[in-house]
Amino acid sequence: xxxxxxxxxxxxxxxxxxxxxxxxxxxxxxxxxxxxxxxxxxxxxxxxxxxxxxxxxxxxxxxxxxxxxxxxxxxxxxxxxxxxxxxxxxxxxxxxxxxxxxxxxxxxxxxxxxxxxxxxxxxxxxxxxxxxxxxxxxxxxxxxxxxxxxxxxxxxxxxxxxxxxxxxxxxxxxxxxxxxxxxxxxxxxxxxxxxxxxxxxxxxxxxxxxxxxxxxxxxxxxxxxxxxxxxxxxxxxxxxxxxxxxxxxxxxxxxxxxxxxxxxxxxxxxxxxxxxxxxxxxxxxxxxxxxxxxxxxxxxxxxxxxxxxxxxxxxxxxxxxxxxxxxxxxxxxxxxxxxxxxxxxxxxxxxxxxxxxxxxxxxxxxxxxxxxxxxxxxxxxxxxxxxxxxxxxxxxxxxxxxxxxxxxxxxxxxxxxxxxxxxxxx
Numbered sequence: 541x542x543x544x545x546x547x548x549x550x551x552x553x554x555x556x557x558x559x560x561x562x563x564x565x566x567x568x569x570x571x572x573x574x575x576x577x578x579x580x581x582x583x584x585x586x587x588x589x590x591x592x593x594x595x596x597x598x599x600x601x602x603x604x605x606x607x608x609x610x611x612x613x614x615x616x617x618x619x620x621x622x623x624x625x626x627x628x629x630x631x632x633x634x635x636x637x638x639x640x641x642x643x644x645x646x647x648x649x650x651x652x653x654x655x656x657x658x659x660x661x662x663x664x665x666x667x668x669x670x671x672x673x674x675x676x677x678x679x680x681x682x683x684x685x686x687x688x689x690x691x692x693x694x695x696x697x698x699x700x701x702x703x704x705x706x707x708x709x710x711x712x713x714x715x716x717x718x719x720x721x722x723x724x725x726x727x728x729x730x731x732x733x734x735x736x737x738x739x740x741x742x743x744x745x746x747x748x749x750x751x752x753x754x755x756x757x758x759x760x761x762x763x764x765x766x767x768x769x770x771x772x773x774x775x776x777x778x779x780x781x782x783x784x785x786x787x788x789x790x791x792x793x794x795x796x797x798x799x800x801x802x803x804x805x806x807x808x809x810x811x812x813x814x815x816x817x818x819x820x821x822x823x824x825x826x827x828x829x830x831x832x833x834x835x836x837x838x839x840x841x842x843x844x845x846x847x848x849x850x851x852x853x854x855x856x857x858x859x860x861x862x863x864x865x866x867x868x869x870x871x872x873x874x875x876x877x878x879x880x881x882x883x884x885x886x887x888x889x890x891x892x893x894x895x896x897x898x899x900x901x902x903x904x905x906x907x908x909x910x911x912x913x914x915x916x917x918x919x920x921x922x923x924x925x926x927x928x929x930x931x932x933x934x935x936x937x938x939x940x941x942x943x944x945x946x947x948x949x950x951x952x953x954x955x956x957x958x959x960x961x962x963x964x965x966x
Contacts, residue, residue, distance in 0.1 A: 627664045628920040630913075631684035633693025638672035641695065647890065647902045648695060648716065651909025654887050661917055670694070674702035685711045692716065692916050700735075701727055709733050712919055712939070716912060734937065734944045736915060738908055740769050741776035743845040743871050744823065746950055748780035750871070750965065751819055751843055758818035759787045761811075765795045765828065773823035773845055781821075788821070793832075800828070805835035812836055819843055826850040830864045838867060846872040849953070849960045852898035853879060854889060861958025869963065871950040875907035875931040876900060877962045878951065883910075883931045907931040 632652055634645040649667065656665050666688055670680035677699030684691045685708070692714045694700050700715045709730045717737035719727050729735055751760075762778050764770035771792075778788035791808070794801040812820070820836075822829055822844045829848055848870040851859055874881040890906045892898050911930040918926050919939055928935040930948075938945040952963040 625662060627662050628690065629664055629666060629688040630916050630920065631666050631668050631688035631691045631693070633668045633670065633677075633680055633684050633691055634695055635672045635677065635699070636667075636669040637676075638670075641672050644902065644905050645695060647905040648909040648912070650890060651887075651906040652692070652913045653909075655910040655913035655917075658886060659914075659917065661920065663917060663920055665913075668693075670699070672696060672699075674698045678702045678706060678708060681713075682708055685709075685713075690714070690916055690919060692912050695737075704728075704730060704733070714912060714916055714919070716908060729944065731943065732940075734915070734919075734939050734946055736908075736912065736935075736946045736948070738904060738932070740773045740823075740845055740847075742948065743950060744773040744777040744821070745780040746871055747821060747843050747845065748777050748784065750952060752781060752784040752786060755784070755786065755818065757786060759789065759815065760819050760821055761817045762788050762790045762821045762823070763793060763808075763832070764790075764823040765793050765800075770823040774821070777821045777823070786818075789817075795828075798827075800831050800835070802835075805832070809836045812840055816840075822848075824848070826862065826865065829868065830862070833864055833868070842868045844868065844870045846870065846876070846900075846904070846950070849876055849900060851960075852900050852903045853877065855897045856959050862955065863958045865955040866958065867955060869952065869954045870960070872953055872960070873904060873907055873932040874951050875903060875910075877953050877960065881929075881931070883929055887931065904932070911935065 632649060634649055635641040636645040636649070638645070653665065656663065666684075668680050668684040670676045674696075677694045677696065681691065681694065681699075681703050684693075688711065690712045693716055694703065695716045697717045697719065700717050700719050703709060703713075704719065704727055709732055711732070713730075713733045715733055715735045715737060717735070718739050718741070719729055719733075719735050760777075760781055762774045762781075764774040774790050778790050781788040793808075794804055817840060820840050820842045822832065822842055824832065824844060825847045826849070829842070829844060833842065848865070848868060849872050850862075853876050874884055878884055887910055890898060890903060911928065911932045914928055914930065915935070915937060918928075918937070922940070923937075924940040925938045927937070933948040933950045936945070936947040936949075952965045953960050954963045955961075
């Protein structure tokens with residue numbers, strides 16, 4: 541019993557010693573360095589040092605450390621002021637009061653407005669209507685130039701000639717016709733007039749350049765009837781062919797009641813067989829070309845202008861195939877040949893009545909209206925030199941610096957499987 545009491549007393553004394561507070565100088569021999577060597581104390585000190593380092597690295601914002609009596613300056617956003625330029629006024633001068641030219645005027649206007657609605661820019665379009673008399677066109681032009689910044693028109697050669705000869709061109713002007721024709725006195729184009737009308741002569745010259753490339757000293761037959769446009773085309777081809785160092789013989793075929801003279805066709809076939817020309821250029825429409833081809837055969841390749849394409853692009857799908865012109869080559873605009881052309885796809889087709897075919901010539905004038913607006917829009921933003929992949933061809937324009945320059949390169953094509961189809965030229 542006494543032994544157990546003794547053991548309990550010793551145990552209680554030991555426990556009370558553990559619970560007693562330890563005074564700072566209880567053990568005089570224990571130093572800071574010796575405490576630091578103890579693993580537990582060392583870890584605790586390291587942790588405290590790191591905490592103190594983290595607190596001293598914290599930096600207050602400069603504005604918080606500034607004296608309270610100093611104002612805090614904040615940046616003020618200044619609103620951006622943009623100056624809205626006045627719109628460019630474009631006059632479209634067309635002979636819509638002419639009975640004979642109202643339809644073609646409407647086609648040009650429709651194309652022009654289709655292009656404007658597709659990309660209006662900072663432009664406004666004002667329609668100025670005239671008749672077809674030269675004096676009426678001149679009066680309309682003077683009115684258009686007085687109230688607009690750019691004039692697009694006129695559409696007739698006589699009207700454009702009257703404007704130039706009366707020195708009336710006071711604003712940048714885009715003529716939708718040709719100013720000079722073969723056999724007529726040359727009219728000098730003013731520096732502020734760009735001439736971009738469709739031209740059968742330009743088509744003929746392009747055919748000569750296309751076919752005459754890499755050829756030398758070869759002969760061509762150039763055929764037409766007595767129609768004025770056909771004579772002009774044959775003359776243009778022959779002139780360009782001669783400039784390339786080759787010979788062109790011009791022949792005119794007699795027509796009677798819509799048919800070519802049979803004896804003349806027999807004689808022509810004999811000459812072809814004897815003289816063996818390198819090619820035959822025909823300034824004919826498709827119906828005339830069929831008569832000629834049936835009479836002389838297809839041994840010599842036949843080339844021609846856009847009039848060899850008798851249908852609008854959309855009408856070929858349901859048209860009879862023209863097998864008699866297989867292999868005949870021509871030039872025409874993308875609007876008439878390439879449904880997948882980027883510019884052609886961008887604009888709506890000219891509306892027509894259900895079941896009715898479109899006139900290919902009216903379609904071409906609609907396309908001219910589209911490209912005329914695109915050229916005017918570039919001139920409106922002060923473009924002096926530019927190129928366009930247009931619906932009437934590849935266009936190159938220089939205007940506003942020196943002599944004006946305009947070039948349109950058409951798309952070569954051929955009759956394949958009885959249809960006019962684009963031809964890739966190397």
